[in-house]
Amino acid sequence: MSTSISTHTSLPNFVADFKSITKFRLAVSVVFSSVAGYLLGVDQINLWHIVYLALGGYAMVGASNAFNQIIEKDLDAKMDRTKSRPLPAGRMSKSYAFIIASVLTLIGIYLLYIINPITAMFGAISIFIYTSLYTPLKTKTPLAVFVGAIPGAIPFMLGWVAASGNFGIEPGTLFMIQFFWQFPHFWALGWWLYDDYKKGGFFMLPTGKRDKGTAVQIVLYTIWTIIVSLIPVLNITGDFYITPISAIIIFALGIYMLSKAIKLYKTKQVKASKQLMLASVTYITLIQIVYVADKYVRSWMEI
Known part of the structure; x- marks a missing residue:
């Protein structure tokens, strides 16, 4: 089969391959996080800025994923899912x-x-770390997940930086929330797809195995994720804070996610890791919605 540009004369085929090489669903989730961060940090919404943030964010994530797939072409050929x-x-x-x-x-x-400019700078840093550090480390050390958590945590805080034009404690808190969240999320994914990752030579689990040590770390980082998610209720993170009611909702969501992590610890089953991975996606999505809703409900009540 030809691998030239002419293979994409069919628009539907090009669109399908473009979505695949940019990892459409992942990119959309990143855009969602960025927009959530923007809505949290902005005083007066600028619709054009939201458009630029969404399109620019998708482009940056898409670029990172495309570079990643170029580098990992031969490894992807070995794994069923890629x-x-x-x-x-x-x-x-x-x-x-x-x-x-x-x-x-x-x-x-x-x-x-x-x-x-600072928003563009963080976007460029994200591409560099993901492509130049995280991607090559994936086949060398489980520490790759820690490195990958840095660009993975940037989108949420990027939205606040786009809204405010500066980096402070508020976007730093958003970064910390998404940074800690990624460990139970990706370790659950690594547990679920362990056999497939092994074919490609990827080290995704902290101990390199589906064992008690990995399960313990998943539980611990889930607990840390819940704790950092609740820090804004203490009103010590500048202009980013939430009401006790929202904190209770976030805590309940966290307990649900933690229950899945504990289930994985107890059973060591692949099914449990899949459930935790899905619960983690639900958690980060819903707490971002809760954060934004909390801000605008408070604003509406103050009118």
Whole structure:
């Protein structure tokens, strides 16, 4: 099969492959986090800034994922869940993918720069860490997850930076929340897809195995995630704070996620890791909604 640009003369095929190489669902979740952070940090909503943030954020994440798939083409071909991606399946050449990744990088930096330079800077840092540090470390050490948690935590705080134009305790708190959350999330994913990751030579679990040590760390980091998520109720994080009612809701969501982590610890079953992974996605999505809703409900009640 040809791997040239001509393979994409069919628009539906190009769209499908573009969504695959940019990891559409992951990119959309990142955009959601960024917009949530923006709504938390902004005093007066600028719809154009939301558009630039959404498109620029998607471009930056898409670029990171495209560079990642270029580097891991041969490894992706070994794993069941990735072997049908455009590059390992032969539907796209590395040079074509590189063009897409490069163009997305330029578009992303430009759109974020329109909002403010510091937003563009953090976007560029995210691409660099994900591509140059996290990606090569994945086949060398479980510490790759710690490195990958840095660019993974940037989107939530990026939204606040886009709204305020500066980095302070508020976006730092948002970063910390999403940073800690990623460990139970990705370790649950690593447990679930352990056999497939092993085919590609990826080290995703902290001990390298589906064992008690990994399960204990998943539980501990789930607890830390809940704790840092509740810090804003103490009113010590600047302009980012929540009411006790919202804190109770977040705590309840956290207990649900923790119950799944404890279940994994007790059973060591793949099914339990999948349930925890899905619970973690639900948790981060809903607490972001709760944070935003808390702010605007308080504002409405003060009118």
